[in-house]
Amino acid sequence: MDFELSEEQNLIRDVAARFLEDNWSSDIRRKGLDEPPATIPSELWSEIAAMGWLGISVGEDVGGGAQDMLSAAILAEAAGAALLPGPLISTMAAVTALDRSGNQSLRNAHIRALIQGDKRATLAVEEANGCWGPDRVEARAVLASDGSGTLTGTKILVPDGDGADLFLVAARLPDGLGLIAIAGDAPGLSVTPMRRMDGQAVVEVQLDGVPFDENAILASTDGDAERVLREAYDFWSVLLAADLLGISSAVLEITTEYAKERVQFGRPIGSFQAVSHKLADNLVDVEIGRSLLYGACLALDEEAPDREVLVSAAKAYLSDTAVSVSESGLQLHGGIGYTWELDIHLYLRQARCNAASLGDAAHHRERAATYLADSFG
Amino acid sequence: MDFELSEEQNLIRDVAARFLEDNWSSDIRRKGLDEPPATIPSELWSEIAAMGWLGISVGEDVGGGAQDMLSAAILAEAAGAALLPGPLISTMAAVTALDRSGNQSLRNAHIRALIQGDKRATLAVEEANGCWGPDRVEARAVLASDGSGTLTGTKILVPDGDGADLFLVAARLPDGLGLIAIAGDAPGLSVTPMRRMDGQAVVEVQLDGVPFDENAILASTDGDAERVLREAYDFWSVLLAADLLGISSAVLEITTEYAKERVQFGRPIGSFQAVSHKLADNLVDVEIGRSLLYGACLALDEEAPDREVLVSAAKAYLSDTAVSVSESGLQLHGGIGYTWELDIHLYLRQARCNAASLGDAAHHRERAATYLADSFG
Amino acid sequence: MDLTFSVQDEAFRARFRAWLEEAMAEYKEVMRAGGGNPLEQSRVWQAKLYEAGYLGMAWPRAYGGQEASLTEQVIVSEELARAKAPGTINTIGLTIAGPTIVQHGTEAQKQRFLPKILTAEELWCQGFSEPGAGSDLPALRTRAELKDDHFVVNGQKVWTSGAFFSNWCALLVRTDPSAPKRKGITYLLCDMKSPGIEVRPLRNAGGGSHFCEVFFDDVKIPRENMVGELHGGWQIARSTLEHERSGLSGVIALEGNLERLWQLASTIQRGDHKAIDEVMVRHQLVQMWFEKEGLRYLGFRNLSAQISGSGAGVSGSLGKLVNSQLRQKMASLGLEIAGPLASVAKKSPHVLDRGRWQAGYFDALGYSIGGGTSEIMHNAIAEGVLGLPHSADQ
């Protein structure tokens, strides 16, 4: 029975926070709104790779950190709190999918270069149908009897896709869903830049009969490609939930400090219950959300039967929490909170974007309902 | 342009409040929980009739008050605030249905005795199918070519039905829905007492091939029986919404007074924003709800095209308001609020019961959605 | 109880509506032709309204107003909102500075200032809030010392909308630092071209720059530009702040928002159905419609109370609170309905309605802060309406 961060995890958290404080500034994000996109400079990306963050969940045999899910989530939380853009998270998710897929040739071909930051990979799942997730994938992979295939479809909101070396593309295979590894320079693949409301770069990927080989499919050792896709999406969702947790606790901390210092009517505004009870409610949401995130991490590591519903719980709860904590942070700052110079709107923008990524709260509640109907039924 | 209470309406309100203060006590309701049901003694009923309340909306030619919808709602609001049981409301709705139906023989046969309090009538609409309202009526009236018919079905939650002289029963007729007037001693009609959580008496009515004559159908002058039923149900719903408004404003007043007087931490608790802002939110709900109720009353009087959606707005909004104001009243009283001796739980019980009568908030939101889809579509 | 307007009022409405339709058509023609910058265009529009006799409806005729009835005032604001007419540029002049001068100004001030507010010849801004005096407005510290026949002002104001194009500023200053905070404030009218004034734009969270900071460095203001008594400015400012409006024109704006939101939900495809087919989306929209309609009938109650002078109106704080909450709920629902596309910024492929839902969201966030935060509105309702004891000044 041990449900606390280990000493090593505490260290990861502290080092990450200090590193980002020294090497990253929210001002880059503010500037990125006027001159998009806000990206991580390549030197910083190399340093992040050198610190072992990209491969933290990857096996040691290829140079990874072989850490558990929670350790990766701790990094994502720190990134969210520091307003670091999303490529850290999408890269961690992509390399972990490659690492765990069971497709050794793909793994060996790419993973070292990726976690060292020399090449870049991303995941392309969502499509322009108003929905999220594997179940709504319509991109279609046609396979010939000789094992060669072609892939056709359109992906949107693909993070870090501009100049990516490798796209892991979700598609319908003849016998179910799966992820297919497509090189960034593959014929028939074209990339159109998009921008998010928080200034982050995403792309649209057009796949027009892109040729691939059946060895490019990320299948598990027992040949189950769909499980690989679903696990990767869950892993990614948990990291995004951790990012939302980082946003929530950062805004709560900033607002709490402001409430202690800002004086109106001769008293710190934090002594008014309209302020203090709102912040207390925010703390409740942050702590419940954090607990759900830890639960989801553990469940993924243990491949627990309720892991999907816990992933949905964490993503749904923290999506709502990050938005409401950021909105009330803006409100409780009064006029100051509504200025361009304060970071709150940057957090709120990222909260809104990430809350609407990889399934919003309602999407995940419906997914959880399906599970719970079985469990209670 | 005049959207205030008229002088006459202000008088009705003040007289009603004073009369109920002198002649009714919440203690009767409290006792009624242990020794159900809580009913209006017959002497008081006679006095209420003598004051002209029962026939306030009925034509002057039969001794009614010929007042508008708002005047009737003012009485219902006063009844809610004073915790008077429901027969006032169901009787007003039943006599108004009879008055307006266009069936003159029925009207002439019954209405004077009813509004003088010598006989009692009620409406029987709901059935045991988990739903509310005319659309869900399944009781069936079969009509022979000679104009005689039989009525079969089961009605529940019929107010004031024990010993009622006349039941206006909603049923499916061969050409639509309608209300049929059935005498309390009709063969095949049997009544089983039920009790509500607030101690009020309702009944189940079994109709087992009850014979009736086609002249017992409440049809409008153009023969439209369904419109009569729907209008009666809307009229009744608005009165119930007014009762819920009475509950809300009474609890808000009681709690506000308590918050001014109760001292904790050396200050009246009403100076703590956890208390004062909650009460301010309650006031907002009460005033918005009151405005919707006035709007619904006016729309019914004017037969405005949006009358149905305004009735639904008032009933939905005030159902939610009465419950939330009563719950927060209980909470803000602290331990005292949780005692049997305080009236708050009596209001809360009546709020919960009436919120779940004639359509709960979700039912009315869905009804309104249908209307708005047309209006915006 | 009766919501019908008199025959005269309806005739007035018909006349105004006809005029408005034609005027807007002409105005759009001028716009299309590219006549002048947006500021200039807005002035032209306001002057047009004024010349036709539809501006300053409540103001005395002696200073260019119409002295119209309350119902006519309401009809004008309803029709303007319904026609989605361009706004009048001189908002602060028309709603804050002007009414204050009408009520508290000297005869000379009325003659000097009121007509030019109506014609938009002189635009106004409001110098109330300061960095240390937001919700606690009477804590303001901008100093003004009376020397002979003028005040010398030093200090800083913030959240001053439109300061960079305004000619005049309604300014609150502290003239007696030793008095209790509400007793040492004076209300001045300040020429924005006075030496010593510096205006810096302030960017808001949504990226726009409607606000400014205004710095005062030994700015001279003649004593004749004082409104009311020396040290008596707080009562004057308060009467303007609490000036209750029926809020009916605000409701029409909400109605427009709601209609667009309903149409968005009816358009957005979510897999095999539209967003509006989801009961949670639908019921949220309906609930907002209820609240909007409640505000509308609340507005009628207030208007009737104003007409009859019965004093039975409901506090304007209540309307402001509900209005700002409702705007935010609508804006949030817009993003929820947008689904995955909520995050796509303007000028990007797949962007929804050119980013209007996102811009609207950031706009809406300002409603519960500007003009008194929702927390202050709650205080005002608790203390002013329910009579609960002060929470602030213990």
Add this chain to the structure above:
Amino acid sequence: MDLTFSVQDEAFRARFRAWLEEAMAEYKEVMRAGGGNPLEQSRVWQAKLYEAGYLGMAWPRAYGGQEASLTEQVIVSEELARAKAPGTINTIGLTIAGPTIVQHGTEAQKQRFLPKILTAEELWCQGFSEPGAGSDLPALRTRAELKDDHFVVNGQKVWTSGAFFSNWCALLVRTDPSAPKRKGITYLLCDMKSPGIEVRPLRNAGGGSHFCEVFFDDVKIPRENMVGELHGGWQIARSTLEHERSGLSGVIALEGNLERLWQLASTIQRGDHKAIDEVMVRHQLVQMWFEKEGLRYLGFRNLSAQISGSGAGVSGSLGKLVNSQLRQKMASLGLEIAGPLASVAKKSPHVLDRGRWQAGYFDALGYSIGGGTSEIMHNAIAEGVLGLPHSADQ
């Protein structure tokens, strides 16, 4: 991070579960046979638990306790909740008076009181709240004067659960009216058979009578029954009030509620579908499940922090707040799901589940009041966890 229990712990769990199953079967047999009144039956059940070594898990062996590990304590409370075992009658003795005596009592008090708490030979109640001292507990005014070797107590307590059957009362009294309110309070153990005590039952909003008022008229309490220092009672009471628990057994109760609620929604017919088919009902249930599960993992975090002594646990006020909110949301949803039948009272035709949803609703309303209101929990979180300044004592 690891939620598995050790082999020893799992063996302990298996042993306890087996015992519990058998013990409950025996107990039900006795119940069916109609053995004794409900109070007597509860005593018998508690004695049974005690004799088997499953009570007083945290208490020292010297006074009848088990000195068990935290994980064993958790296992026992988890299994009791899961098996829906009868409650132990002596709640206040086991959770308030006992732990206080363990921590602050004299050796003589420990020997005198602790064993009989465990065996339920002596039942306890708690005399803290007063009519004028609810949320503001330290404002209590029940006076105790020290005369020679005893205190003389005069005053009134309220919300005293089970006072009418209790043998002893953990009592807070004011011994120094001139000192600041937290410095003049003393903690006494009061024999409920002492002359001068009058107990009157108090009926709650749901109709039950769990609470009492207790009146003290010149009641003598020997000085040896004082816990801790004279005037030092507030600190002692506070340490008990803030005694943080993992709250895990509470979560299992929530889980049971939620399961019943889901089943209700899957049973209730609404026209052509079940209530569970309505997305709003379903999503509310899911959201409650999320919150319940969040509380569960929060409990694990607290438990781990207690085991490791890291101090990284989360305030118990937070758990209490969420738990009471969640209970009320569940109870309200129960009535909503019930639809038209929400109003039908017990013993009536068509009543749903014999009125359990209504009774549960009134029970739930008490959760956010008893043991510190939700408002006080918000204060505790704001001040104790976030470090915000006091709102109460200006």
